[in-house]
Amino acid sequence: MFGTSWRVGRIAGIEVRVDSSWVVIALLITYSMYLQVSQVYQDISAGEAVWIGVLATVLFFGSVLVHELAHAVVAQARGIRVQDITLFLFGGATRAKVESRGPGDEFLIALVGPLTSGLLAGLFGIVTGLGRDVLSRPLAGTFGYLAWTNLLLAGFNLVPGFPLDGGRLLRAALWRATGSLARATRVASMAGQGVGWLLVAAGVAWLLAGDLAGGIWFAFIGWFLVQAARSSYQDLQLQQLLRGVEAEAVMASDLVRIPPELSLQEAVDDYFMRYDHSGFPVEEGGRTIGLLTLRGVRRVPREQWPTRRVRDHMVPLNEQVVVAPEARMDGVVGKLQDGQANRVLVVEDGEVVGIITPSDLTRWLRRWQALDSSAR
Ligand SMILES: [Zn+2]
Numbered sequence: 046m047f048g049t050s051w052r053v054g055r056i057a058g059i060e061v062r063v064d065s066s067w068v069v070i071a072l073l074i075t076y077s078m079y080l081q082v083s084q085v086y087q088d089i090s091a092g093e094a095v096w097i098g099v100l101a102t103v104l105f106f107g108s109v110l111v112h113e114l115a116h117a118v119v120a121q122a123r124g125i126r127v128q129d130i131t132l133f134l135f136g137g138a139t140r141a142k143v144e145s146r147g148p149g150d151e152f153l154i155a156l157v158g159p160l161t162s163g164l165l166a167g168l169f170g171i172v173t174g175l176g177r178d179v180l181s182r183p184l185a186g187t188f189g190y191l192a193w194t195n196l197l198l199a200g201f202n203l204v205p206g207f208p209l210d211g212g213r214l215l216r217a218a219l220w221r222a223t224g225s226l227a228r229a230t231r232v233a234s235m236a237g238q239g240v241g242w243l244l245v246a247a248g249v250a251w252l253l254a255g256d257l258a259g260g261i262w263f264a265f266i267g268w269f270l271v272q273a274a275r276s277s278y279q280d281l282q283l284q285q286l287l288r289g290v291e292a293e294a295v296m297a298s299d300l301v302r303i304p305p306e307l308s309l310q311e312a313v314d315d316y317f318m319r320y321d322h323s324g325f326p327v328e329e330g331g332r333t334i335g336l337l338t339l340r341g342v343r344r345v346p347r348e349q350w351p352t353r354r355v356r357d358h359m360v361p362l363n364e365q366v367v368v369a370p371e372a373r374m375d376g377v378v379g380k381l382q383d384g385q386a387n388r389v390l391v392v393e394d395g396e397v398v399g400i401i402t403p404s405d406l407t408r409w410l411r412r413w414q415a416l417d418s419s420a421r
Contacts, residue, residue, distance in 0.1 A: 050133070058121075060128075060129040061130050063132050064133030066133050067106075067132055071106065075102045078097065079094050085186065097187050108165050108194070108195050109132060111161060112159075112202075113130045114130065119154050120150075123153065148221040154213075159210050162195045162196070163195070163199040166192045166194075169188050173185055173186075173189040204240055206236045207237040207278075212234070219233065227281065227285060242267065244263050245263075288373055291372065291373065292369070292370055296370075296401045297322070300326055300397065300400065301322065301325055302326050302328040303326070305356035306355070308350065309354070313350060317339060317342070323339045324338040333396060362397070365390045366380050368389055368390070372391075377389055377401060387403065388400060
């Protein structure tokens with residue numbers, strides 16, 4: 046769903062990332078604030094207008110970050126691990142595995158976001174009121190604007206369309222009522238798609254009425270919501286499918302083993318160029334002692350390949366992510382997504398019996414889909 050994102054820091058043990066789309070939006074907001082401030086306050090200097098534009102943008106994204114942190118902190122307090130927070134477009138996403146815990150936790154975690162935005166709106170409102178005599182008029186006006194923006198953020202997030210917070214509240218309520226997460230997600234994501242299409246329609250109407258910028262914004266947000274609602278439902282379907290599948294069924298078991306004394310050049314010529322694998326188990330005396338990966342080889346300059354040994358550039362077995370053959374695939378996929386290794390080894394009685402990479406999973410899914418559609 047996201048493009049490139051950068052790690053910007055860690056707050057309360059949670060990794061905070063910024064999506065590349067954010068840069069464009071930040072510039073746009075700064076510029077439009079600058080324009081607005083210089084139009085409303087005729088006597089303002091250009092320098093002050095730029096300064097206020099930057100300040101408003103920083104506080105706006107700070108507000109979004111605080112909203113997301115509220116979700117993350119409550120999730121962690123309920124014992125749910127949070128992967129990271131990514132700020133993108135004008136919003137954010139907190140990645141946590143809430144689904145596994147039940148409707149009560151999901152309700153609480155979803156609710157705290159809009160509540161926090163409401164609280165921030167109140168705070169900015171108070172600053173505006175108190176600062177009227179102390180702050181310059183443009184500055185007080187900017188805080189007032191931020192109060193409204195946070196109120197809008199709270200309101201928009203409460204719209205009952207999944208994956209917005211309101212949609213999560215709806216899903217949690219349906220989940221509790223029906224006892225079925227799948228059915229609750231289906232209805233909530235249908236609502237999300239419905240709301241998304243409504244926004245698209247409103248955007249088009251606005252566009253036809255002559256408001257180009259407003260119309261495009263609405264249509265874009267609506268389209269984004271439709272896509273997000275659709276893909277969150279598909280993710281859940283996939284997760285449920287994988288819950289019934291064991292690692293053994295998906296893993297590549299046609300392992301080609303490589304001796305540790307080979308040079309990297311021989312490993313490249315006789316293994317990487319010959320087989321469709323990006324990693325080979327290194328075997329010594331009948332046991333796997335490590336894994337030689339394409340990434341590991343690439344780290345060594347090409348002219349040194351003939352003189353370097355596989356043994357010195359393999360990743361030891363104990364540094365690999367390992368699962369049992371009967372591990373459920375939904376958990377394995379979680380490990381594939383978490384780790385930077387991009388690969389899970391399937392180990393039985395201390396011996397590597399298979400490897401699962403994202404492409405093994407894709408291949409398995411393609412076979413499954415082909416069989417599933419022919420069975421219908
Ligand atoms: Zn939220």
